[in-house]
Amino acid sequence: MKRLLPILEKSLVALIFLLFCAPLVHWGGKAVSSWATPKICKWRGEPVPRSARHHKKRKKALAQASDWKKDITKEFNENFLFRTELIRGTNEAFFRLWNVSPAPIAEVAIGKDDFLYEKGYLREYFLDRPKAESLVPLVEKIKRFQDLCDRCGIKFALLITPGKPSIHPEHIPDEWMERYDSRPRAYALFLPLLQRYGVRYVDGPAITQQAKPQTPTSIFSKGGTHWTYHGALFTTNALIDCLREQGEDLARIETTPPKVSNEPTGTDTDLLVFINLLKPWNYPVTQFDIKPADTEKPRLGRMTFIGGSFSWQIAQEIEASKQFSEVDVFFYYKIYKAINSSIVGTRGSMRMPTGTVDFENEIYANECLVLELNETIIATQKHLSAFLDDAFAHLPQRDAKVETLAR
Amino acid sequence: MLFSTPVFVFLFLPVFFALYWFLPGVAGGWERAVRSGILLLGSLFFYSWGEPVFVWVFLASACFDWLLGWQIAGQGRWRRWALALGVAGNIGLLVYAKYTRFAFENLNVLLGSLHLAPLTLPSIALPLGVSFIVFEKITYLVDLYRGVSKPAHSLLHYVNYVFLFPKLLAGPIVKYHDISEQLVNPSHRYEDVRDGLIRFIVGLGKKMLIADLLSTTVDKVFNLGAAQLNPSTAWLGIICFTLQIYFDFAGYSDMAIGLARILGFRLQENFRDPYLATSITDFWRRWHISLSTWIKEYLYFPLGGSRVSVARSYANLCICFFLSGLWHGASWNFVIWGCYHGVGLVADRMFWLEWQKRLPRLLNVAITFLLAALGWVFFRCGTFGHACDFFAALFGLGAHALNDVFLTNDTRFVLIVAAVLVVAPLVKLPKLPLPEMGRIPALAGAAVLYVLCVAWMGISTFHPFLYFRF
Incomplete structure (x- = not known):
């Protein structure tokens, strides 16, 4: 025993040193192998020649890199041995042991039956209580824009989309339920203002709430922060009704019979992906296909949404019905633009260069314009105000005089 | 780095x-x-x-x-x-x-x-x-x-x-x-490398698995405005911060001492169970020992120390702690924090060290812990106004508002672990027949702790050491 203990002790010390060195060895191995492997030129498929000149150039470029410390730090922060497994394992342990998500950026609350909620949405639903006066300027701008659209012959609607907590309060953790501020939420203050000013709006939260018993699975999936496509469909049809009332020749969306699938994908798993567990869960979601509208009928012009992530499902459903020649989304107005679900612009830098919006052609030449606002950001939104301010600064040529007189 | x-x-x-x-x-x-x-x-x-x-x-x-x-x-x-x-x-x-x-x-x-x-x-x-x-x-x-x-x-x-x-x-x-x-x-002894390694990993664990985890709650509480604070949130925040700052700084010191030991240097201990101190005087013998001894040897003694009149020695203490506060940061809040402790030391000398002899030790520890925790309010709040609002909330004079700060299960667990580690030195462990028998579990524990720290490294975003600012 006395002989064995020092050997065991030294083995443990060696093991600890190995643990310290393993990431560096692994990183070095990776670096050597990537250096030794010939790079393939994307445009020709030929190996890049590894001449002495090439090495010199490479060395010089490395030496010139101004942020080499940042690069090394990033490399080691993001590429150490078993990092992915360790992160997922830790997330899983926190989830199983304490019912929380440890990642500080995740901001995910785990509700009853493992329903996931974004904390920002919960905060708005339970705690944030603005004053009605603070919402008036936005409503006035929307009304002014609506009038502008009417004069230009553009069909217009304000679309209010729901948040997960108001549609599925039954799964919210009890600790949050105890902290409900009884004063009215922004949504409750906003609707009377819209009515008072005569703004045409689609009340997504109310429509979705009514539709809740009609869906085979929940409107918002267990692991998603957005509504499901099936959940969004009811509001999409309400939006179509609103545009039809304005004289637009649109048909309501028809679908194949909904089926329940146990393999959620895409936005139905966005929060689940975010909390990054070892083993993703399966849960039921409703899936269906959209039937294209009458193919004989010529397609309408262009429809554009200016809104956030909840616009996506609606825009895609309308696009799938093939009634418009083009359906565009200005994601949070200027983060990027999507044309028929394909993102254009500079998504990498997440910002379209200022001034790239051609209001005359991209906005005022639309058949239909929809401003989308989620109920949880009514009081804090910036994208709609920015869009409306820019729109008033770039009035359509055909209406500039009228608008000036109207003001 | x-x-x-x-x-x-x-x-x-x-x-x-x-x-x-x-x-x-x-x-x-x-x-x-x-x-x-x-x-x-x-x-x-x-x-x-x-x-x-x-x-x-x-x-x-x-x-x-x-x-x-x-x-x-x-x-x-x-x-x-x-x-x-x-x-x-x-x-x-x-x-x-x-x-x-x-x-x-x-x-x-x-x-x-x-x-x-x-x-x-x-x-x-x-x-x-x-x-x-x-x-x-x-x-x-x-x-x-x-x-x-x-x-x-x-x-x-x-x-x-x-x-x-x-x-x-x-x-x-x-x-x-x-x-x-x-x-x-x-x-260049193997024993130094071994012990230094264990010490470094223990420090890493204190910093990453306790201080960083508590920091999430602390940041949330101290970012709340006066209108969102209520007594329970404020007490949660200050207790978490009291433990966070200790495990953050003591963890850093452990890592520094451990690394130096691996290199073959022995550095002075910086902490000796400060939250078991029985008075503010005792607290400063146990907290940031290298700074308090520096102030004593290079400032307090040259000013005359205790070899001058009673009033002058009290003034010397206040000067030392005023400057100690200023040393911690260029802000009046740090100065107030320093003066708060200076006044505490003067009170100790005037009457408290005599009075406290009649009280049980645990009560003295609890009182000192509470005084130190209240002092941390000045240390953590950005401005004097914020500190005043925080004190108002602690004592129920604030808004009693709702907020989104919860004592989550993971924080609760870490608080319990931290509290156990704080009071652990009170328990005396029996001596093992062979010293190696104690080192094997310590090394195995260090290996496991290291893996946990690496896992947390992946998860956590950047958490700079609190004492970095100074």
């Missing part, structure tokens, strides 16, 4: 230690010089990673100190002036880097009250660890003047003393005479 970042743990540490241990072996008779050279280069690289400009300033100033040191240690009539020049130069560096902006801000307030145009605020970046480096450099000069130590024979050893990377950024503040022999001849 922080001790708890992957780039330090996975890149700097293995590469540096490989060079430090193995390269001198092939240097023949130059082994010691090569090892000192590697230590210096490693330390300079470590510091220049965060301070690529100031490293040259400190390097030049260290060379200047070393030259002055010979004058101070000599018998010449200029030694007093040389000391004054050295101390003033170092204090000047500290004041310039740390307090210029603060002075301008206060001057602008004064000018504003006199309806005069404000001055443009200078933008001076605070160099990392400046307060620690300057204090250590002063220590060297004063010790030479007092004859406590001899001047460093080699510039290399002196610069190594200033830049020794384990203690460079946040202490412990090392006195030259404590380490001068080790700089010339550091130990």
Whole structure:
């Protein structure tokens, strides 16, 4: 025993040193192998020649890199041995042991039956209580824009989309339920203002709430922060009704019979992906296909949404019905633009260069314009105000005089 | 480069230690010089990673100190002036880097009250660890003047003393005479490496698995406005912060002591169970020991210490803690925090140390813990107004509002673990028949702890050490 203990002790010390060195060895191995492997030129498929000149150039470029410390730090922060497994394992342990998500950026609350909620949405639903006066300027701008659209012959609607907590309060953790501020939420203050000013709006939260018993699975999936496509469909049809009332020749969306699938994908798993567990869960979601509208009928012009992530499902459903020649989304107005679900612009830098919006052609030449606002950001939104301010600064040529007189 | 970042743990540490241990072996008779050279280069690289400009300033100033040191240690009539020049130069560096902006801000307030145009605020970046480096450099000069130590024979050893990377950024503040022999001849024993390794990992665990986890709740609570605070949230915040700052700083000190030990240096302990202190006086014997002993030896004693009148000794205590507060940061909140502790020490001397003898020890510990925790409010709040709002919330005088801060299960667990670790020294463990029997579980535990820390490294975003600001 006395002989064995020092050997065991030294083995443990060696093991600890190995643990310290393993990431560096692994990183070095990776670096050597990537250096030794010939790079393939994307445009020709030929190996890049590894001449002495090439090495010199490479060395010089490395030496010139101004942020080499940042690069090394990033490399080691993001590429150490078993990092992915360790992160997922830790997330899983926190989830199983304490019912929380440890990642500080995740901001995910785990509700009853493992329903996931974004904390920002919960905060708005339970705690944030603005004053009605603070919402008036936005409503006035929307009304002014609506009038502008009417004069230009553009069909217009304000679309209010729901948040997960108001549609599925039954799964919210009890600790949050105890902290409900009884004063009215922004949504409750906003609707009377819209009515008072005569703004045409689609009340997504109310429509979705009514539709809740009609869906085979929940409107918002267990692991998603957005509504499901099936959940969004009811509001999409309400939006179509609103545009039809304005004289637009649109048909309501028809679908194949909904089926329940146990393999959620895409936005139905966005929060689940975010909390990054070892083993993703399966849960039921409703899936269906959209039937294209009458193919004989010529397609309408262009429809554009200016809104956030909840616009996506609606825009895609309308696009799938093939009634418009083009359906565009200005994601949070200027983060990027999507044309028929394909993102254009500079998504990498997440910002379209200022001034790239051609209001005359991209906005005022639309058949239909929809401003989308989620109920949880009514009081804090910036994208709609920015869009409306820019729109008033770039009035359509055909209406500039009228608008000036109207003001 | 922080001790708890992957780039330090996975890149700097293995590469540096490989060079430090193995390269001198092939240097023949130059082994010691090569090892000192590697230590210096490693330390300079470590510091220049965060301070690529100031490293040259400190390097030049260290060379200047070393030259002055010979004058101070000599018998010449200029030694007093040389000391004054050295101390003033170092204090000047500290004041310039740390307090210029603060002075301008206060001057602008004064000018504003006199309806005069404000001055443009200078933008001076605070160099990392400046307060620690300057204090250590002063220590060297004063010790030479007092004859406590001899001047460093080699510039290399002196610069190594200033830049020794384990203690460079946040202490412990090392006195030259404590380490001068080790700089010339550091130990190279397997036992030091083993114990240093365990100590480093324990510190890493304290910092990453306790302090960083608590920081989420602390940040949330202290970011709440006065209108969102209520008593239970405020108490949760201050208890979490009390434990966070201890495990953060003690964890850093453990890592520094452990790393130095691996290199063959023994640094002074910086913490000795501070939350088991029975009075504020006792607290300062246990909290940031290297700073409190520095203040005692280089400030309190020169002011006269306790060998002057009672009133004067109280004033000396207040001056010391006023300056200690200011040393922690260029903000009035730190000054108030320092004065709060100064007043606590004066109260101890006036009556409390006598009175408390009638109370049970645990009650004294609880009272001191509460006093220390309340003091941390000034330390953590950004402004005096924020601290006042926080105190109002603690004592139920605030808004009693709703907010989104919860005591989550993971925080609850960490709080329990932290509390157990704080009181653990009260329990005396039985001695093992073979010392190796205790080391095996310690090493195995360290290996597991290290894996947990690495896992948390992946999860966590950047959490700088709290004591970095000083």
